[in-house]
Amino acid sequence: MIGTEIRKIKSWLIENLIPWQFLLLVLFGAYQNQLSATTSQGLRIGTASIDITPPLPAAVDGQMRLRVATIAETALLANVVVLELKDDFGKLDVSVLISCDLVTIPYELRDKIRESVAFSIPELDTRKIIINATHTHTGGVIRDGWYAIPDTVTQAVDYQNLVSRQVTRAVAVAWKKRDFGSISWGMGHAKVAYIRRAVYKDGSAKMYGKTNQDDFRKMEGYEDQSIFSLFFWDQAGKLIATCINVSSPAQIVESRSTIHADYWDPVRQGLQKKFGSDLVVLGWIGAAGDQTPRPMYDQFAELRMVELRQNNSSPEFESGSESVNFRSDSYLDEVGDRIVNAVMQTYDTVSKDQYREVVFDHAVEEIDLPMRLVTEEEYHNSKKLRDEDLNDNYRAIEFSRRIAFYDEVVKRFENQQKIQQPMYPVEIHALRIGDVVICTNPFEMFTDFGIQIKARSRALQTFIIQLVGPGTYLATKEALAGGHYSAIVESNRVGPEGGQILVDHTISMISALWPK
């Protein structure tokens, strides 16, 4: 019935309108379509930053071994940007971007934050809250049940509650502060990502494997040295926030038993020196499951330059020795400088290209990915290793994380006896802002998948944020063939086939944000 009426109207228009009127109508329609998610009122921006340092002593998350920190070398932060757009019909679209100095974002933490924010700001659609971890390995333990934490030390659930409370406060502040402003984006480069999987003559691969040996053949994958930045200015032209996308996890000082925000601390300090202490800096880690911020070869040359630049001294070391240490404050400063320089160069270039009105469209979907299947051999191996740890009084406590690591495989295999192909639900966001898009995944995603998304995306720049969720490595087919940690069944919930489905689906979501 309605279709018939529309056809009648179309016929009348075609018969009665003179060509130029018709053209105007067509153009108007196209304009409406183009601006379907934008407004003449412009984007409103709110920012906030809040301390999420755990009370000390605190267990430290990220390694197999339990570590307890009694010192916080730096504060851990949650940084927030709220983006709001009201369309011409009064419809509100809000996205909340939250970056946390944590190793991952467990789903229970995400849900706690969303519930808490929903209570605080009822008009927000909390599904459009994106929370990512910078993957610092010197943050508080946020994953409940992963470590045997002594009673005298901050417990994971308590820390989740603290983070949830603090983040909710920050979102409320940012929400209250939101005001019209402008935005721009750009790309620079800095050497921060180093592929960490070395491949040897026999085809095997090893994470952090030695490269100065005869059977070393190549690094397994690619590196992405691009540094993408988003900049937000207030109406007075002051830079109030920046989101920096680096395809390398923040784990330079990963083995310390202290609290530390890793390289994001010198990055924030460096940028705040230039733009003021109230600048909010969101650290976004790109697809970097196979990356590290530490060099895998040329270590002596890199270390010498770090020492020359940071301390104006040339280190004494014997060539070929094992004395190269990049887990230092000097190297943190070095990487911080590299990122700050790249961001500053980008800022200087794109600050003349700011936008007050942009297309703004946020899609969020949940899809099921096929889980990597556990073979019988893998099951028996994991079971054996788990039981060996469990039967040793010292290891049962000290390596409880490792026990959980193997136990998960055992349980998965047992579950496979009931469900042939278990599925793994993941939440994916695709947020278009002007010519760029931000897309997320919950994994430690190997760079090759991220490169596929970037290459096939319709956006001018595609920001990829990994660890918008609990993690686990998403490794490639090549990595599985090479084996070793990060590409073995204990490290992966989802295999390469699931990775490809994730890539293809993300690209579909991105494409849907642009007119056909």
Added chain:
Amino acid sequence: MAFYFKLTSSIFLLAFLLFPVLASNDPSFDETLKVGWALADITPDRPVLIAGQFHARLSEGVLDPVSATVLAMESGVGNQTKKVVWISCDLVGISDGTRGGANIRDRIREQVIRLEPSLSPGQIIINATHTHAAPLVSSVDKIEEVYGVSLEKIASGGDAMPPAEYIDFAADRIAKATKEAWNSRKKGGVSFGLAHAVVSMNRLQALHTGKSVMYGNTNNPDFSHIEGHEDHSLNLMYFWDENRKLTGLIINVAAPSQVSEHSYQLSGDFWHDTKEELKKRYGMDIHILGQASAAGDLSPHVMIGGKAEERMQRLLGFEEDGTGRGSLGQRKQIALRISDAVTSIYPVMKDNINWNPEFAHRVAELQLSRRLLSIEDVTEAKKEAEEWQKRYQDMLDDLEKNPEKIKEARWYRDITISHSRLRRGLVVKERYELEKTEPKLPIEVHVLRIGEAVFATNPFELYLDYGMQMKARSPATQTFIVQLTGSGSYLPTKRSIAGGAYGAVPASTLIGPEGGRELVDQTLSLIESLW
């Protein structure tokens, strides 16, 4: 002419053996360093054939000069000094007699020694920056044999300089500049450092099918990943006079200079823009010696994020120069990146000058296993050659019927592609036969230690993995790999051969992974002998 080059090659090879330049590693030896620089303009004043593509290109003017930078170094005092002259040329390769009869390397050496008899051939190292907009020096054969039509016809009856004449012209100018550099050497200091700049990208795309392509479209559901690695390190060596004033720089970057690779105008490519930018920063009299590190699978063409890079070029103010792939804007962006990297470590380099660096040089002839070709390789290449033969013949017939065609601009493009592809197919059979009698290919390799840094050369377009293996295992603090100190040809990896992209197919290669391993191991042995 071919006989002449073979004769000179033999003389110089003999000279290597009789005049070894093994350096003393005795720490008590006085390592006082003397440094001299000069620049040779090797831009021809007549049209020449430009090298780097399947099709012929007759130069249609000069976008910017092509040049050779000469660095003369002498270490020690008295009669026991160690001498090395390093020459970097804006050329696609340094013909050395390996492929065809041309040998600009030995011609330069011969001319240099004629002017400066105290130097020996093995002390002269010559590398190409791999610009694809410089005169052809890879052949002294008749152009009709190379491209299937005569130079006269390509030039539409006009004047053009044949490659053999250009080789003499360039060698003469380079030799004079070398003499100038040698005569101007003065006491100097040196410092070396590592910085980073994104100049090149891996140009091979692996598809989900397992095959690879060079310069494929990454915006494609078939695209799986980038086949290999990238190297964004910039190995830098700064040279200073006694007043601590910068006299010149060696810039070693894992990138061939082929942004303007389709140009019909002569050009030094991004090295020209880099030199201009650095002169602005450090004075008009500084010298820049460009070297390409292992980069057979790399190029400056952006494979992912091209539009974002182009926007950045526009915002940097390069719109008038053009932006995007192959543009002057991209060259200027690269020049800025390299220059910024140079500038970023300049202060610490100035504070850490070594006035008496350890200086040691070895040159060796390595025997590398040729890539073993199968009869299937020959059959496939032959089939391809036959297809191109037919196309070439059709075009040749058409030309005979329409001789006025040569008056059309760039009329020769398609016919010269056909002939090049035809020859490329035939060469596989030649190599297949050659392997039976000469399973090894001799190549010249230099290792030069200056302080705790080392330079290691090879004549190939060396795939990055090999360079990385050498860097990872080298005892030097910094290892400057210098490719294309000879006539080129790709040296691909096992994974690249499996992928089968251009650069890894039999027609593109003299050496395969087996020879690559030998090159790595033997180069490392040479390097280790300097420590």
